[in-house]
Amino acid sequence: MDLRDKIRALKDYPSEGIIFRDITTLLKEADGFKAAIDQISDLRDDEVDVVVGIEARGFIVGAPIAYKKNCGFVPVRKPGKLPAETISKEYALEYGIDKIEMHKDAIKEGSRVLIVDDLLATGGTSKAAVELIESLGGIVVGLDFLIELEGLPGREALKGYDVRSVIKY
Numbered sequence: 001m002d003l004r005d006k007i008r009a010l011k012d013y014p015s016e017g018i019i020f021r022d023i024t025t026l027l028k029e030a031d032g033f034k035a036a037i038d039q040i041s042d043l044r045d046d047e048v049d050v051v052v053g054i055e056a057r058g059f060i061v062g063a064p065i066a067y068k069k070n071c072g073f074v075p076v077r078k079p080g081k082l083p084a085e086t087i088s089k090e091y092a093l094e095y096g097i098d099k100i101e102m103h104k105d106a107i108k109e110g111s112r113v114l115i116v117d118d119l120l121a122t123g124g125t126s127k128a129a130v131e132l133i134e135s136l137g138g139i140v141v142g143l144d145f146l147i148e149l150e151g152l153p154g155r156e157a158l159k160g161y162d163v164r165s166v167i168k169y
């Protein structure tokens with residue numbers, strides 16, 4: 001199935017000049033959601049211990065990928081949401097600045113981690129997640145995305161890492 005046709009594009013959201021790729025139109029259809037998860041899962045068959053998903057859209061795609069690959073799921077969250085001791089990292093977005101957090105005990109030293117998110121734009125979010133995972137001793141096997149915006153430097157920001165994506169704009 002060509003998922004591209006099911007993703008809605010909105011001009012100037014959330015700010016002028018941004019073309020927002022809205023995956024809700026894809027996910028609301030049973031066959032669209034299934035195909036999206038299957039196609040992300042098929043991007044690689046490396047051995048993985050844990051999938052890390054980034055709040056919020058990264059949870060929608062990351063958790064089913066962890067289930068399919070028979071591994072654990074670790075949430076990276078926006079500030080103030082995780083109850084135990086956390087580490088955090090600030091990063092720049094295509095449209096602003098944000099911060100992400102992860103539990104200090106979320107990743108075992110030496111565990112093989114796959115980062116999954118819906119979309120790669122500047123790479124700021126996922127690079128911050130890489131830094132958090134590595135600071136805990138995790139090995140980042142790669143980063144898998146449903147969508148990659150090729151006009152932005154996401155892949156460059158993640159140079160040296162195995163970045164894969166299903167749909168490229």
Ligand code: PRP
Pocket residue numbers: 054055056057058092093094098117118119120121122123124125126154
């Ligand atoms: C979006 C998207 C990625 C990130 C990509 O999340 O889901 O996580 O931006 O951008 P980047 O490559 O420039 O860092 P957003 O922060 O909008 O939050 P959401 O998932 O809660 O909608």
Ligand code: ADE
Pocket residue numbers: 018019020021022094095119121149
């Ligand atoms: N996150 C960062 N940039 C985005 C875009 N253009 N569309 C949807 N999500 C995004």
